[in-house]
Amino acid sequence: MYSVRRWAVRHAGALDRFYQGFETLIVKLHPLWEKIGYQRLERPVAKIEQLCKGLLFDCKMCGQCALSETGMSCSMNCPKNLRNGPCGGVRQNGNCEVKEDMRCVWVEAWDGNQKMHTGERILAVQLPVDFSKKGSSSWLSRVREVQQQAVTKHTAEQSTGKQQ
Amino acid sequence: MVIHDEPTPGEMLPILPGHSSAGRLERVLRAGHFAVTAELAPPDSANPHDVYARAELFDGYVDAMNATDGSGANCHMSSVGICALLTRIGYAPIMQVSCRDKNRIAIQGDVLGAAAMGVSNILCLTGDGVQAGDHPQAKPVFDLDCMSLLETIRGMRDKAEFLSGRKLTDPPKVFLGAASNPFAPPLDFRPHRLAKKIAAGAQYIQTNYCFDVPRFKEFMARSRDLGLLEKVFILPGVGPMASARTANWIRNNVPGIYIPDAVIERLAGAKDQKREGQQLCIELIQQLSEIEGVSGIHVMAYRQEESVAEIIESSGVLQGRVPWYPGRDEKLLQERATS
Numbered sequence: 468m469y470s471v472r473r474w475a476v477r478h479a480g481a482l483d484r485f486y487q488g489f490e491t492l493i494v495k496l497h498p499l500w501e502k503i504g505y506q507r508l509e510r511p512v513a514k515i516e517q518l519c520k521g522l523l524f525d526c527k528m529c530g531q532c533a534l535s536e537t538g539m540s541c542s543m544n545c546p547k548n549l550r551n552g553p554c555g556g557v558r559q560n561g562n563c564e565v566k567e568d569m570r571c572v573w574v575e576a577w578d579g580n581q582k583m584h585t586g587e588r589i590l591a592v593q594l595p596v597d598f599s600k601k602g603s604s605s606w607l608s609r610v611r612e613v614q615q616q617a618v619t620k621h622t623a624e625q626s627t628g629k630q631q
Numbered sequence: 632m633v634i635h636d637e638p639t640p641g642e643m644l645p646i647l648p649g650h651s652s653a654g655r656l657e658r659v660l661r662a663g664h665f666a667v668t669a670e671l672a673p674p675d676s677a678n679p680h681d682v683y684a685r686a687e688l689f690d691g692y693v694d695a696m697n698a699t700d701g702s703g704a705n706c707h708m709s710s711v712g713i714c715a716l717l718t719r720i721g722y723a724p725i726m727q728v729s730c731r732d733k734n735r736i737a738i739q740g741d742v743l744g745a746a747a748m749g750v751s752n753i754l755c756l757t758g759d760g761v762q763a764g765d766h767p768q769a770k771p772v773f774d775l776d777c778m779s780l781l782e783t784i785r786g787m788r789d790k791a792e793f794l795s796g797r798k799l800t801d802p803p804k805v806f807l808g809a810a811s812n813p814f815a816p817p818l819d820f821r822p823h824r825l826a827k828k829i830a831a832g833a834q835y836i837q838t839n840y841c842f843d844v845p846r847f848k849e850f851m852a853r854s855r856d857l858g859l860l861e862k863v864f865i866l867p868g869v870g871p872m873a874s875a876r877t878a879n880w881i882r883n884n885v886p887g888i889y890i891p892d893a894v895i896e897r898l899a900g901a902k903d904q905k906r907e908g909q910q911l912c913i914e915l916i917q918q919l920s921e922i923e924g925v926s927g928i929h930v931m932a933y934r935q936e937e938s939v940a941e942i943i944e945s946s947g948v949l950q951g952r953v954p955w956y957p958g959r960d961e962k963l964l965q966e967r968a969t970s
């Protein structure tokens with residue numbers, strides 16, 4: 468819903484802190500997820516994610532959430548699907564070029580970003596959207612990503628350890 | 632001034648050390664000359680002579696011309712087609728690529744095709760929404776955005792691979808550019824967005840119409856503070872407005888164009904509005920060329936392409952330099968012989 472989504476941007480700081488905590492929690496629960504099986508979890512978790520984030524952010528379930536980089540304003544609501552900042556067409560009143568009555572998603576993102584404690588994340592260049600991930604849970608994919616990073620780091624450390 | 636090692640049409644120049652492309656635009660900019668680019672009006676026809684006739688209007692005054700890619704979401708001859716025609720006779724086009732109409736598969740294919748045809752400059756754009764043009768029923772694509780487009784083409788050029796990681800045998804040697812609109816909100820974000828574009832691979836920038844010089848100066852000062860001016864060539868956009876009415880229409884109907892009231896009032900108050908529009912354009916070019924970090928000018932003379940030569944001439948920014956065009960050298964020699 469448009470009004471809820473704008474509320475979320477106004478409270479981007481608090482939501483971001485909440486999300487950081489939430490992420491740490493679900494990452495810690497990795498052994499549990501593994502026991503149940505990620506594949507089995509995919510559908511129900513994606514459903515829950517869609518409900519929560521749909522309500523709060525008008526989430527489009529791109530499957531590679533960038534809300535922390537976009538001031539809690541879902542950039543998939545931009546009619547041009549921009550992931551890296553506002554197009555040149557933003558109206559002088561801050562509304563969208565394509566949808567005249569909607570605030571530009573990226574004007575909102577810039578506002579939301581000022582409220583977050585790590586304001587630089589909006590400045591990082593985002594990769595092209597992977598459309599094959601559409602509809603999947605970005606929470607579960609984030610857990611697996613963090614897990615994977617930990618494993619790679621661990622093996623790298625072990626191999627350097629051996630060399631010494 | 633004449634650059635002596637200029638290409639025979641269809642033949643590529645050697646790539647100079649530190650350059651990304653064989654193109655004339657990159658050479659002019661890197662040599663520290665004030666560059667001039669102009670937007671070519673794409674024809675609504677399948678006749679190559681329409682392209683040549685429009686290009687000829689700029690002869691002797693521009694270093695490269697932009698072949699637009701359905702700008703304003705209106706349908707015209709494609710940018711790849713125009714570029715292919717232009718390079719055949721040695722012109723230096725800037726191929727605009729918009730993300731609106733093509734996905735990553737089509738775009739990367741076009742980049743290879745264009746580079747094979749001798750295109751040395753590419754301008755990466757997001758593109759106007761389909762609602763702005765003559766086919767509002769069309770399906771907008773926006774698979775990539777201008778930033779990921781820059782990264783994609785840079786990867787093709789520098790890593791010799793497609794976005795998928797598959798290898799290219801011969802990478803496209805292109806000079807990569809992007810657009811910037813210093814006048815659209817959120818204004819504070821704009822210099823940072825420029826920084827992102829540079830990080831993604833932009834080597835030169837062409838901006839939207841610049842009518843508000845103080846606001847542009849502010850943008851440049853902020854960009855300087857971010858250390859961006861040494862990393863990129865900036866060519867602000869200008870263009871003559873035919874009348875106060877046209878300016879008003881453009882301001883209200885073309886996305887992303889900011890024209891302050893003062894400009895419209897000045898035009899409305901003039902006896903010959905068209906002449907005044909050109910005069911204003913000349914003044915803007917002169918003022919903009921004085922600003923630190925401005926490396927050239929980009930002229931968009933919509934429906935007044937025939938006035939570009941005169942505007943550039945009167946502005947004096949070329950300082951006697953005559954950019955290459957087919958037959959330039961023969962003509963210069965002849966002139967010298969007769970004088």
Ligand code: SF4
Nearest residue numbers: 545554563564571572
């Ligand atoms: S104005 Fe904002 S929301 Fe609208 S298309 Fe441009 S960037 Fe997206």
